[in-house]
Amino acid sequence: MIRLESVNRRFGAHPALDDVSFEVQTGQTLGLVGAGGSGKSLILKAICGLIPVDGGRVTVGEHEVTALSETALMAVRSRIGMVFQNYALFDFMNVGANIGFPLTQLGTLSPDEVAARVVLRLSQVGLPGIEDRLPGELSGGMKKRVCLARAMIHDPAIMLCDDPTAGLDPVTTNRIFALLKALQTENAATAIIVSHEVDYLRPICDQFVMLDQGKVVFQGAAALADVSDNPIVRAFFTGEGIS
Numbered sequence: 018m019i020r021l022e023s024v025n026r027r028f029g030a031h032p033a034l035d036d037v038s039f040e041v042q043t044g045q046t047l048g049l050v051g052a053g054g055s056g057k058s059l060i061l062k063a064i065c066g067l068i069p070v071d072g073g074r075v076t077v078g079e080h081e082v083t084a085l086s087e088t089a090l091m092a093v094r095s096r097i098g099m100v101f102q103n104y105a106l107f108d109f110m111n112v113g114a115n116i117g118f119p120l121t122q123l124g125t126l127s128p129d130e131v132a133a134r135v136v137l138r139l140s141q142v143g144l145p146g147i148e149d150r151l152p153g154e155l156s157g158g159m160k161k162r163v164c165l166a167r168a169m170i171h172d173p174a175i176m177l178c179d180d181p182t183a184g185l186d187p188v189t190t191n192r193i194f195a196l197l198k199a200l201q202t203e204n205a206a207t208a209i210i211v212s213h214e215v216d217y218l219r220p221i222c223d224q225f226v227m228l229d230q231g232k233v234v235f236q237g238a239a240a241l242a243d244v245s246d247n248p249i250v251r252a253f254f255t256g257e258g259i260s
Contacts, residue, residue, distance in 0.1 A: 018043050019064060019175070019207060024073035026059055026231075033059055034070070035231040041224075046201055046208040048218040048239075050253065051228035057211040058102065060228075061177045064209070065097060066090040077175065095123065098168035098206075100178040104160045106152040106167075112139070113148030116167045123171065138166035142196055158189035162196065169200045176201055176208040182217070190217060197221065215239070215254055227253060 019041045026034040034056045041047045049057050062068045063075050066082045075082040080093050106115050114121075116138060117131040126134070132148075139145050142162040152160060161181055168176065178197060182190040194214070198221040201208045212218055218225070219239050227235040227242070227250055235242055235250040242254040251257050 018076075018078065019209070020074075020076040021060070021063070022074045022076070024060075024063060024075060025071045026056075026063070026068070027071050032231050034063070037073070037228070037231070037233055039226045039233060039236050041207055041209060043207050044205045045223040046198075046210065046221055048215070048222035048225040049209055049211045049228070050213065050215060050218070050225060051234075052253075055228040056231045057228055058179050061099070061179055061209065061211060064177060065094055065099065095171070096173055097175045097177060098171070098173035100161075100164045100168045100176070100181045102179040102181075102183060102211075104152070104164055106160060106163065108152055110151075111148060112144075112150050112152070112155075112163055115152065116163060116170055119167065119171050134170055135166075138170055139163075141200070142166045143192070158185050158193070161185065161189075161193055165193070165196055165200065169204075172204050174204065174206055176206045176210075178208070178210045178212075180211050180213070182212065182214055190214060194218075194221060 022038050024034050024037040049060065051057055059068065063070050064077060064082065066085060070083055077093055082093060113135045116135045120126050120131045120134060135148060139147065142165055144159060144162055181197065182193045194217045197210065210218060224237060225239055225242060226233055229249055234247055235245060239254060242250050245251045
């Protein structure tokens with residue numbers, strides 16, 4: 018389970034996260050939505066312990082992330098698969114080395130075993146045989162699928178995806194969301210997906226959290242958001258009132 022309790026984060030006088038509280042049960046998929054700059058990416062970074070918070074608690078499983086040392090955080094991060102918005106691929110490494118990097122860092126498998134895992138994941142994301150290509154030779158959609166393969170290479174218990182379809186065409190977007198669901202189901206992973214693509218999130222998410230200016234303004238099923246008394250929530254989920 019992932020739990021945030023009264024989490025605050027400020028940048029100067031600006032409250033980027035303002036008393037944020039919600040939880041995701043083990044095995045559930047949460048859609049984290051809201052306008053740009055509302056704090057969604059910050060939440061993913063706080064869950065990983067990549068940024069400190071100014072108040073509140075973040076708990077991942079039995080670990081209170083906000084109270085852990087950097088060494089202890091490494092153990093928590095080893096259970097997480099992260100899909101970054103800007104790909105975060107190593108340009109100097111080929112695709113195979115990029116995907117296998119988390120396993121290489123763990124050092125628990127032989128090079129042959131890592132290579133076999135890479136082949137499997139590339140096949141699952143529909144990109145077999147591209148191990149030797151460099152990231153610069155790939156399209157945006159291919160890079161996203163490589164990022165998914167890397168995020169899932171170590172069978173993580175938790176998936177964190179930061180806008181995994183930003184800038185992609187509808188066909189590729191649909192393919193990415195189908196892959197996310199398949200990979201999440203494979204390991205019964207707990208997942209948080211940040212996206213503006215509400216219609217694609219609806220069939221794969223158990224619940225939603227919506228942020229507005231760093232505050233949680235909705236938590237629940239999409240059907241409840243559609244009829245919310247909050248016009249900001251209703252407009253985001255249905256398009257109602259948007260001209």
